[in-house]
Amino acid sequence: MLSKTFLKATGITVIAFCAVTICVYSEWTIRILKGHKDNIRLPKSTQNDHVKHMPNHDAPRLQTMAINMPPQTPKPTRSDLPATKNSKIVAKDPSVDSLRESMKLVSNERLAGLQRGCHVNNQKFGFDLDAIFKLIPAHRPRFYFSDKYRLLLCEVPKCGSTSWKRALVTMEDMAHEQFPDKIGGGEAHVLGGYLDVWRNLNESDPASVAKTKERISNYTRVMTVREPLERLVSAYKDKMLPTGTGGASFGKMSQLIHKAYADKNENRTAETSHASWQEFVRYLLDTNRHIYIDAHWQLFSKMCYPCISSYHHIAKLETIYYDAQYISHLIDYDLTPFFPALKANPRRKKWSTEYQNYLKNLSQEDREGLYAMYMEQYDLFGYANPKSLSIHGE
Known part of the structure; x- marks a missing residue:
């Protein structure tokens, strides 16, 4: 009788123990799963490492999208065009x-x-x-x-x-x-x-x-x-001055122009043998010149x-x-x-500095003569009238 009572009590205890164990395990499992979901069970350093090593399955697709994106190019308006003047x-x-x-x-x-x-x-x-x-x-x-x-x-x-x-x-x-x-x-x-x-x-x-x-x-x-006049100044500097690339042939031409059109009142050293800018312009404006007009001007x-x-x-x-x-x-x-x-x-900025100084150093008569000589070129090729150039000091 005592043996049966003991066995019955033991069975009830085992059953109770199993039930309690199951409940505790279930609650622990739920907490673990929730902890993964909310990242409350992982240390901060572990969270960062976890995110860092996650594969980015969208990377190839995003790269492809970037490659295939059309370039965003602004459409120029009429005012953006190269002006003709x-x-x-x-x-x-x-x-x-x-x-x-x-x-x-x-x-x-x-x-x-x-x-x-x-x-x-x-x-x-x-x-x-x-x-x-x-x-x-x-x-x-x-x-x-x-x-x-x-x-x-x-x-x-x-x-x-x-x-x-x-x-x-x-x-x-x-x-x-x-x-x-x-x-x-x-x-x-x-x-x-x-x-x-x-x-x-x-x-x-x-x-x-x-x-x-x-x-x-x-x-x-x-x-x-x-x-036109910018080209003329450029040609003078390159072909008439010793510092240019004219070589012996243009050097000789520059000497001839100097001798033919030198003004005794101009203050020039005896060693100077090339044409000054003023002499060069006089040569250009001389309708009876004996020195040919070169292609450079x-x-x-x-x-x-x-x-x-x-x-x-x-x-x-x-x-x-x-x-x-x-x-x-x-x-x-x-x-x-x-x-x-x-x-x-x-x-376009050179007129406000170097090139404009050449025109400034001419007499009004010679400057007007150059304007008249090249005016047709301004008309034909759509450049602003040279008389509209502002000359420093005037």
């Missing part, structure tokens, strides 16, 4: 298509302005191949060509002519330099001479004449200009005959980086390495 350039970072459309508008503006200028100066406007051929050889447009890319360039010295020659000889595989600026200026001009349209013409050979006419008629025709219209040559684009040195991109599209060849963007000292 100053050196203002297009908006920053325009897209290729926007730039192309902008420069197309600018190109049309320049050509329309040229047409008006031709009419104002009583010249007919349009392509006239016969009139070009009738010019004496020394007066014909300074045409250079690329047969591979069907480009016809009218060379204008002091308007990026060396860079254009580098481009042409590279286009024709005549120079094999990897970088355009490694082609020396002398080399570019010597090699470029073989691409002179008239040098390649044999007027007694019908095939040669036909090829020349085909180049002039059917290639993309381009010329480059620059603010010859009028644009007498080197490229724009009224009868019907150019497809007139580039300006002030916006040449953008012009090069536009012409690249026309001929399907990248010209931009030959005309890098200006990084400092914009040309």
